[in-house]
Amino acid sequence: MSHVIWLFSDAGNTDGQAAALLEEHGMKGAFAWATNAFTHPGRETLPWAEAQEIAAHGHEVHSHGMRHDSWSRYTETEIARACRATRQWWANRLGRDCSACKIIGPPYYSTATIRRIALETGYTYTLSNWLTPADSVELPAGYEYQWITCYHGEGPSATLDALDWASKSAYRAVICSLHRLRDEPAYDKEVRWSDFRAVIDHAVELGLTANGVLGLA
């Protein structure tokens, strides 16, 4: 395994610092953003100007839906409408060729039905932002993957071990879910900055590359 996809989600206001830290190590991140983060920003939301800058620096943006609601109860028509709407939103702001028009990670998780409809409505790849179900990731053909997290609730040593293991495995890529970074995590799916730094250093030691999902294509 030689490639790691650093996956951040939900447009936290530390995404810009995370992107800069990755750049210092010659790496790029993947950022799954729901559009309502920018149309209805909260106190700790990434400002739109910074989001544009992250995209302009070549980091990967993934469509993460419009409202960050679960699509599990959507009809197929509603899924198709949501896919088209979010794709149009990103096309209008970052251009038709942007990564957010190619990759969608629906909020919470994906399903085989969501995946099929996403591909039918113009997306190239789909992935889940959650660990399950395992079949919810569509990466470039031939690339097997393993999913790990760096969540505070699971401890950083588990992530370091997972990188060690994955680097020796037959998997071609690891998706490392980082959600959002904090100096002091408020709940178990946040990641401590110091842990993230340790994980990046370890990835550098292992010689891993990182430039998103499209970097695998």
Ligand SMILES: [Zn+2]
């Ligand atoms: Zn999310």
